[in-house]
Amino acid sequence: MSMDRRQFLKVAGISSILGFGASAASATHPTWQPSLRPDQMDRNKDSLWAKRWAMVVDMSKFKTDGDFQKTIAACHSIHNVPDFRKPDGSVDRKLEIKWIWKSTYEKSFPGMEEGKYQSEHVKDMPFMLLCNHCTNPACVRVCPTKATYKLETGITMQDMHRCIGCRFCMAACPYGARSFNWVDPRKAANLDPAKGGKVNAEYPTRTKGVVEKCTFCTERLAVGKMPACVEAAPKGALLFGDLDDPNSEIRKIVANKLTIRRKPELGTGPAVYYLIGGGEHA
Amino acid sequence: MKIYNKGPVFLGIAIFLALALFPFYNNFGKTNKKPEPKTDTPAIMEYEKLNGKKECVEPKEYMRAEHMVLINNWRDAVVRDDNRGYKSSTGKRWNMSLQNECMRCHSNKKKFCDECHNYMAVKPFCWDCHIQPVEKEEARS
Amino acid sequence: MLEKALEGGKKYWAWVFFLGIFALSGTYWYIRQFNEGLGLTGMHRDVSWGLYIGQFTFLVGVAASAVMLVIPYYLHDFKKFGKIVILGEFLAISAVTMCILFIFVDMGQPMRIMNVILHPTPGSVMFWDSVVLSGYLFINLLVGWVTLGSDKKGVPPPKWIKPWIYLSIPWAISIHTVTAFLYSGIPGRHFWLTAVMAARFLASAFAGGPALLIILALIVRKVSKFDAGKDVIQAVSRIVAYAMFANVFLLGLEFFTAFYSGIPGHQHPFVYLYKGLDGHAELVPLMWTSSIFAIVSLVMLWIPKIRRNESLLALTCIMLFASLWIDKGFGLIIGGFVPNPFEEINPYWPTYPEAMITIGIWAIGFLVLTFLYKIAIAVREQTAGVEIEH
Numbered sequence: 001m002s003m004d005r006r007q008f009l010k011v012a013g014i015s016s017i018l019g020f021g022a023s024a025a026s027a028t029h030p031t032w033q034p035s036l037r038p039d040q041m042d043r044n045k046d047s048l049w050a051k052r053w054a055m056v057v058d059m060s061k062f063k064t065d066g067d068f069q070k071t072i073a074a075c076h077s078i079h080n081v082p083d084f085r086k087p088d089g090s091v092d093r094k095l096e097i098k099w100i101w102k103s104t105y106e107k108s109f110p111g112m113e114e115g116k117y118q119s120e121h122v123k124d125m126p127f128m129l130l131c132n133h134c135t136n137p138a139c140v141r142v143c144p145t146k147a148t149y150k151l152e153t154g155i156t157m158q159d160m161h162r163c164i165g166c167r168f169c170m171a172a173c174p175y176g177a178r179s180f181n182w183v184d185p186r187k188a189a190n191l192d193p194a195k196g197g198k199v200n201a202e203y204p205t206r207t208k209g210v211v212e213k214c215t216f217c218t219e220r221l222a223v224g225k226m227p228a229c230v231e232a233a234p235k236g237a238l239l240f241g242d243l244d245d246p247n248s249e250i251r252k253i254v255a256n257k258l259t260i261r262r263k264p265e266l267g268t269g270p271a272v273y274y275l276i277g278g279g280e281h282a
Numbered sequence: 283m284k285i286y287n288k289g290p291v292f293l294g295i296a297i298f299l300a301l302a303l304f305p306f307y308n309n310f311g312k313t314n315k316k317p318e319p320k321t322d323t324p325a326i327m328e329y330e331k332l333n334g335k336k337e338c339v340e341p342k343e344y345m346r347a348e349h350m351v352l353i354n355n356w357r358d359a360v361v362r363d364d365n366r367g368y369k370s371s372t373g374k375r376w377n378m379s380l381q382n383e384c385m386r387c388h389s390n391k392k393k394f395c396d397e398c399h400n401y402m403a404v405k406p407f408c409w410d411c412h413i414q415p416v417e418k419e420e421a422r423s
Numbered sequence: 424m425l426e427k428a429l430e431g432g433k434k435y436w437a438w439v440f441f442l443g444i445f446a447l448s449g450t451y452w453y454i455r456q457f458n459e460g461l462g463l464t465g466m467h468r469d470v471s472w473g474l475y476i477g478q479f480t481f482l483v484g485v486a487a488s489a490v491m492l493v494i495p496y497y498l499h500d501f502k503k504f505g506k507i508v509i510l511g512e513f514l515a516i517s518a519v520t521m522c523i524l525f526i527f528v529d530m531g532q533p534m535r536i537m538n539v540i541l542h543p544t545p546g547s548v549m550f551w552d553s554v555v556l557s558g559y560l561f562i563n564l565l566v567g568w569v570t571l572g573s574d575k576k577g578v579p580p581p582k583w584i585k586p587w588i589y590l591s592i593p594w595a596i597s598i599h600t601v602t603a604f605l606y607s608g609i610p611g612r613h614f615w616l617t618a619v620m621a622a623r624f625l626a627s628a629f630a631g632g633p634a635l636l637i638i639l640a641l642i643v644r645k646v647s648k649f650d651a652g653k654d655v656i657q658a659v660s661r662i663v664a665y666a667m668f669a670n671v672f673l674l675g676l677e678f679f680t681a682f683y684s685g686i687p688g689h690q691h692p693f694v695y696l697y698k699g700l701d702g703h704a705e706l707v708p709l710m711w712t713s714s715i716f717a718i719v720s721l722v723m724l725w726i727p728k729i730r731r732n733e734s735l736l737a738l739t740c741i742m743l744f745a746s747l748w749i750d751k752g753f754g755l756i757i758g759g760f761v762p763n764p765f766e767e768i769n770p771y772w773p774t775y776p777e778a779m780i781t782i783g784i785w786a787i788g789f790l791v792l793t794f795l796y797k798i799a800i801a802v803r804e805q806t807a808g809v810e811i812e813h
Contacts, residue, residue: 036355041365041378080413093769094467107765111688138610144549145538151364159361160411164538165461165531168549170471174611176764180471180531182462199413202382207410208460209531222366266610 046224050242060278061237074232082188135269449783481752486518488632490595521788629666716746
């Protein structure tokens with residue numbers, strides 16, 4: 001096959017660029033260097049472990065608004081969740097970030113409320129909402145970089161390092177559980193020292209352009225502690241345990257008592273159960 | 283020899299030289315001293331007292347060259363594999379955490395991390411999220 | 424051939440300059456957005472995709488529409504389209520370029536874009552979207568360049584380009600199907616969870632893209648010696664007519680399912696968009712404009728006397744394009760997010776920076792189109808009268 005000089009130069013040039021580029025990228029790129037071997041890493045001895053972490057919410061144990069605020073504050077403060085306020089002190093709904101929040105019956109279970117025959121009192125009954133850590137989550141399915149994924153323990157985890165901020169997961173989540181950092185979270189008044197804020201130095205903040213949500217406190221489970229909201233909530237209000245363990249308290253509740261989940265018909269398999277009827281449990 | 287398009291050609295050469303030589307003439311007269319990272323934080327001195335020597339997670343030479351590889355591996359181990367214990371080649375077990383382990387000893391970011399990073403004009407964006415430790419005065423320098 | 428884009432008269436450079444101003448302003452606003460975050464836009468926790476993704480969705484359709492010229496010419500030997508296939512392919516390149524730019528400006532962490540390639544996730548529709556879009560750009564660049572180059576030399580294109588041309592046909596269908604899957608495969612957003620989403624996308628693409636092509640062909644005829652020919656434009660307009668009918672029909676199907684089934688979740692987005700809900704009627708005028716333009720343009724396309732009048736045809740195509748732009752580039756996105764999963768209405772409207780970035784990207788797209796068309800026209804004017812073989 002004969003080739004003129006021009007063609008030769010074109011082919012040679014492109015091959016060299018591809019060759020150099022590929023070898024340089026593969027040799028130095030951190031992603032293609034070996035990750036830790038299983039024998040180099042382990043869990044803490046006191047870490048909590050489960051096959052399917054789940055939560056049962058007993059709204060009857062939340063008595064005052066303070067109960068709610070304490071629970072939410074426990075989570076948001078240790079995780080450096082920014083609290084954006086408008087000048088008049090109201091929540092800035094545009095920039096709002098929340099991992100756990102107080103909502104109403106009407107909004108938590110839309111479609112179940114029946115307009116005119118229910119009193120406002122019933123429609124406004126409070127419910128604690130958070131990420132449901134679904135068994136078959138739509139968000140994990142759609143993420144193009146696996147920045148959100150399932151852990152072995154059943155938690156739907158978020159890798160803030162990998163997230164490209166495409167917000168496909170936010171579109172896919174049927175529960176509105178995810179928040180995006182539209183601006184630098186460190187500018188919020190509760191995190192900015194210049195505005196009198198304080199951070200928890202043991203946990204990172206996030207940066208603008210990534211999605212975040214409840215992680216069932218993996219960093220606390222790793223050192224033998226219950227999630228912050230579970231600890232701060234009134235006794236028996238938030239129960240956390242291994243649904244796969246036949247002896248766990250929440251397994252007994254879910255198996256034997258009446259519970260509902262949000263939008264179960266969508267097939268996502270939420271792991272947050274709302275107990276109906278209250279009652280005594282450990 | 284006839285030069286065509288004299289004006290644009292010489293102008294182009296002049297602009298090119300101005301851009302290409304910028305790093306050199308812009309730094310005329312400035313000194314650039316060798317980086318001297320300090321490992322004398324209270325936490326490190328405490329460690330030395332307890333263990334008889336200063337040591338990091340891995341040997342100094344490895345850390346100097348490959349600390350980003352280690353940090354990235356730690357990130358994936360903690361966030362993606364849910365493991366927080368690291369068994370290093372020194373035989374010790376460390377808690378994989380940038381803020382709570384690395385920076386526990388190296389709490390002097392300005393006199394340690396930034397020394398070499400500034401010299402090499404490297405700006406790691408870890409600190410966009412991970413919180414820098416509050417600089418404490420060293421016990422002695 | 425590239426040098427042909429640099430040879431032009433005063434009007435040409437004035438147009439390029441005009442586009443350049445908007446491109447620069449868009450660049451400035453994007454730098455601001457890059458530094459300050461997407462909070463500069465009107466998006467928020469409930470409406471997390473807005474104008475950028477809407478424009479991307481709409482332009483994927485425009486890009487796919489090149490296939491409406493390729494199929495008749497290459498598969499069915501409809502020789503009349505020989506002269507203008509290149510216009511369709513170059514429009515596709517410009518449209519895909521704009522798609523990629525809109526994705527880029529919408530990302531929260533654009534510097535991490537390589538993560539999509541480093542951590543491929545075959546289960547994610549968005550991963551496949553990036554694959555098929557990049558592939559389509561490559562195919563059109565290859566096919567357009569090679570066929571135009573052969574034209575210039577007055578010879579038929581090399582045989583090896585044929586498979587690529589045939590590949591571009593299913594590939595064009597795929598890019599818009601995959602983009603539709605971004606919406607129709609996620610639970611919980613009633614407005615989007617419909618099997619006909621991909622069909623609607625394709626129908627509106629095959630109406631809107633060729634409509635734009637008609638407008639561009641008429642403009643090209645005015646500013647150069649390249650005349651696509653009245654019968655060619657008429658042939659394209661018939662394609663637009665059928666596709667637009669399919670599009671309007673499919674939209675009607677959506678209305679039927681939503682309202683005859685009576686399911687509140689399905690109805691609410693339509694009510695919000697077309698009537699207003701809970702005191703919020705921000706989008707109502709826009710959506711009705713879109714629908715009225717759609718019906719009017721469809722009727723005008725159906726009446727042969729009107730369709731054959733090229734000035735009226737131009738007006739029809741402009742109305743049609745505007746109607747589809749509103750419906751797909753804006754209404755579709757908002758309808759999926761409002762009401763939110765809690766049945767609340769938190770409306771969305773783009774901000775000034777967001778609009779300027781959008782306009783900037785359209786300007787860049789038109790710049791690409793201008794340069795490519797300039798080259799194509801120059802080659803055509805050179806080879807005018809020579810029958811193009813294939």
